Amino acid sequence: MTDHSPERSNRKAELLANVVEHIDMKSFDARPIIEAMEKMSFSSRDLGRAAKIYNMMLEDECAVFLVLAGSTSAGGCMDVYADMVKNNMVDAVVATGASIVDMDFFEGLGFKHYQAPLDEAGGNGDDNELRDLYIDRIYDTFIDEEELQAVDHTIYEIAEQIGEGVLSSRAFIKEMGKYLVEHGKKEHSLVRIAYEKDVPIFCPAFSDSSAGFGLVKHQVERIKAGKGYVAIDSVADFRELTMIKIEAGASGLLMVGGGVPKNFVQDTVVCAEILGYDDCEMHKYAIQITVADTRDGACSSSTLKEASSWGKVSTTYEQMVFAEASTVIPLLASDAWHREHWKGRKERRFGKMFD
């Protein structure tokens, strides 16, 4: 059914010509910028303070949770996140399925994201044409859907190999990391490095991603064949993440975007209480970078002060930063990397708790 004409191929190649290159936080020193911004107003000042709080997290005896929603991994921040894990600047990750599966694991298999070409009409492509060409669009970023299908299939294969069982997303993602070590085409993948460093990754809505396609196929076929299958228990995610929070003691949150990951990681404090850990402390440090408007009453946009009414986050060291994250994450991360507070940090290797 697919059109294999050379015209189509050429057009597709033309649209997928410019690779998104991930920024390297180590290649420039953002410290003087961050220091200057701290003395300004508005979002600059907020960014300056957020960077300071992130450095406090790294200096303090404190577990750092990197919390990801949105598409910054596709949009050029993937190496920053991978470097954070590699350099012991993060102890656990909570993320959307897309960030982990469609974006990082996808690139781990050797695929790329592309910058949509700027055309005179200035839009980001004619979506009907893109559909015909099997190009998926994330705002101004393109993905070759045929490549993305390879992800679905790899997930299917990993599930087939596991065969049967009720797993947390963390346990499944660990298998994905192992797969990348063996078959991956990119060393600098978050999933892979996290696997190697025992940094657990949680996707509380794991099936809401390319992983879902492979897993549903796996289940449907095995149900048809009368076999057991792999299930992803989101309660296990919450249970395990709460155990980590209890084990961690003091904790800090570096949140990019909102959504399920934001709420999920914050809720571990309440969950610990319900399990009888009355002395579980609120998240001591918290940063959220988002452009969401508080006035819609949704969780993604809710302030960290609001979270403190729920007993989740302490109000002393919290900072919201109003910015499209790809513009400020490189500055915040570069500042922290160059200040080197991560150098003396103890490796937590929380992933080992579940081995």
Add this chain to the structure above:
Amino acid sequence: MTDHSPERSNRKAELLANVVEHIDMKSFDARPIIEAMEKMSFSSRDLGRAAKIYNMMLEDECAVFLVLAGSTSAGGCMDVYADMVKNNMVDAVVATGASIVDMDFFEGLGFKHYQAPLDEAGGNGDDNELRDLYIDRIYDTFIDEEELQAVDHTIYEIAEQIGEGVLSSRAFIKEMGKYLVEHGKKEHSLVRIAYEKDVPIFCPAFSDSSAGFGLVKHQVERIKAGKGYVAIDSVADFRELTMIKIEAGASGLLMVGGGVPKNFVQDTVVCAEILGYDDCEMHKYAIQITVADTRDGACSSSTLKEASSWGKVSTTYEQMVFAEASTVIPLLASDAWHREHWKGRKERRFGKMFD
């Protein structure tokens, strides 16, 4: 540890004095407003067109998915959603856990949401004081945390009664509906009416809600006791929802907010394809009401045209509406209710597919 002084009680009572009352779409006729807005510009015009598309969904032989993220259920739109299910204006629901558990099930048990008082300083409360009083805040709306704990506990009890098994969130929410029929204190609950009408409800990130607390407690205790337990398989959610989409044929989406529910329901088209249903049609109609800004590249804010590049949504009858949803859902719903296209609709009772 909790302070039981009369001062504290009085202060708490003072803060929880004004109940949020849910708007009744049947009590006023929004048709002339919607008709006039269609001839205007900007968001009015978009709302007018969205209402028209919703009416087309109801007229057409088409399954309607109500897709909820954000806090409009807490904020006064809960009766609208319940009435939609009751009056056969919706065939399935995909929602955040909070909408279903913390908000609707919570009120189903007889509890209420409250309007934060307007004080001279004009904020929505001092979050440190609120924490001390066990009052949780959603922007300008208050919840008694002690009441919310009753939800956690009821979920725990329902899980204990089920005992063991791998369930989709839909199957668990069905049990919650049954519980409300037997023990609930409010007839007009979405969870309850959906149960009675076999309208399935899916929460793809079910444990990211008050349900998570009860379920983790259940698992931890039973693991400790060496017993089997209830797991919530998010793959099963995706599998079942895809089956419904395949069964449904033509479909339309009425989306309030974005987040996981939006992406999840759209992805069923792709999932059906992967399962070999190559003729599964894209969602024919789609409406999304959101204030999210497209420029952050996240899924919540992504346009329905972008979704069509992924092959999920057809571009012919789609409409984004830029509005805090509580201001426009009552108008859109009242218009559709008074136009009565729902009167002749066939009941789909998709829930029966899984009995």
Add this chain to the structure above:
Amino acid sequence: MTDHSPERSNRKAELLANVVEHIDMKSFDARPIIEAMEKMSFSSRDLGRAAKIYNMMLEDECAVFLVLAGSTSAGGCMDVYADMVKNNMVDAVVATGASIVDMDFFEGLGFKHYQAPLDEAGGNGDDNELRDLYIDRIYDTFIDEEELQAVDHTIYEIAEQIGEGVLSSRAFIKEMGKYLVEHGKKEHSLVRIAYEKDVPIFCPAFSDSSAGFGLVKHQVERIKAGKGYVAIDSVADFRELTMIKIEAGASGLLMVGGGVPKNFVQDTVVCAEILGYDDCEMHKYAIQITVADTRDGACSSSTLKEASSWGKVSTTYEQMVFAEASTVIPLLASDAWHREHWKGRKERRFGKMFD
């Protein structure tokens, strides 16, 4: 140089086929909706309270300033504003030049705004094509630029007729009202009705509009000819508006959008003080409808509480409403019209102060 081919004419006619029709607040009764919204949360509740405050303004012995920025006049709210002036619901207007000249005066001369057609590609037109066709775009609204040039020319003629002098924008707009009474093609024009009712209209940045073109042409020609000319003194605007505020005593602001008009009308309180009127009270009531995000630190987005730190607005009866104004102004205005507090109001006819 302009292409007069029939193809071009046809294409232009095709793009300008659907007239924007202004909503009639009298044709539906929004009272039950507004009452229900007051008991909800988020923007609904804010709209409910804003409507209440507007009714308080009308009931109280208080001068009401309608303050307009943005394009709601072009987008279907023009009749609402004209009806407010006609029915004594407003005592003075402060607006952008575009609202008054390009939009209202333009329609007063018999021209129209158009809804951009929805095409499959879904944008609001190819701006390069629009430029070639002399069609100007405001988001999803089109204007025939050749008609707009008639406005420039009429302004030029009015200036020529005045000949020479330093005028406030108010004085010039009064001449425009007079022109419409004599030559206008639409009775229901804000500029015309305001003229007839002695309701003064101020445009603090008057030359930032179609009026600027006609006036610059007038000045350039007369300077070349060595003659005196008309100048528009923005200090006179501020002086006259402050005089009205002093005369008014208690006052209320109904602000749509932000920008210069918002700040200008608020500043009259400070200006009165500087002139020695120490007892000039802050604006007692204030409503602003805007989607601007406070976090950019600009005046348009600044809260009314912030304005109170400057001594401009009292905090007791102020309400921000987060909405694209065309969706809520019709509800707020219809509610006030049907409650009829305007019926007993004294006509202030502030325009007469300067005769």
Add this chain to the structure above:
Amino acid sequence: MTDHSPERSNRKAELLANVVEHIDMKSFDARPIIEAMEKMSFSSRDLGRAAKIYNMMLEDECAVFLVLAGSTSAGGCMDVYADMVKNNMVDAVVATGASIVDMDFFEGLGFKHYQAPLDEAGGNGDDNELRDLYIDRIYDTFIDEEELQAVDHTIYEIAEQIGEGVLSSRAFIKEMGKYLVEHGKKEHSLVRIAYEKDVPIFCPAFSDSSAGFGLVKHQVERIKAGKGYVAIDSVADFRELTMIKIEAGASGLLMVGGGVPKNFVQDTVVCAEILGYDDCEMHKYAIQITVADTRDGACSSSTLKEASSWGKVSTTYEQMVFAEASTVIPLLASDAWHREHWKGRKERRFGKMFD
């Protein structure tokens, strides 16, 4: 009437303890960051492209207009703007009155802006307390109102010295620059440097600022005394700015925020046409940094593509950047400064056209 107690003084001093320090674009080199961002997605990429376009403006034989709305001058970007003028990176300025008078001229007289203290409650101050203390608030930035009154008074004095005449805002601001050379307390003031470099500054809504207070006082007193007075003719602003555009030939716009300055400078192209300069080219380059949402249909948020439908801006080299400007202006400006394309530029000294 003012409270002069030591408690009040202490409290005020406490609130005005942290001076806003303006960032120095020369003190760090943003080139590697900007280069990396160009290869990313979303706002990073847009910022990278905007920086490239600004460099093109500087390389090309092209007049550069710096266009300012919002409060970035108060919030730490003032030195960037002053340095741009000093280093021949800008040929004319169009701004809100507040940017020029309340912020830059204010600091030129030796006064400062302050960072609002972070308190535990986390707001930006109790506005009722601020009003009592004569502290004015701009989001998270404080101003001593008693110092601001010195600006009003200085403007009054300058007007008194001029005595009588109809001036453009440019002509008046030139006098302000002269005043600063003679009496100012800060060399690095935009108004002062612009005066010295014959870079004209236009404020199309000049009286909508602290200048308005001084000028109204001047007019009222002189009218009472039967004398002539200074008037600020906004038509003259438009006429002069159009003359500069005609003289300039090719032109580029660097716009921070929207509002009147954005529209005003764009309209010069149309105005030139009306004056018979049919060959006046559209603005060849255009950048706008704003967080305004396009969906409200207002001018501030309208895209540069929309401006091209009006024949104002060419679509080839235009770029919107979605960011709170204080976070990105330092990067964009530092990049351009270090690339040194400004070094060979011809000084335009447009101010001399009107001597």
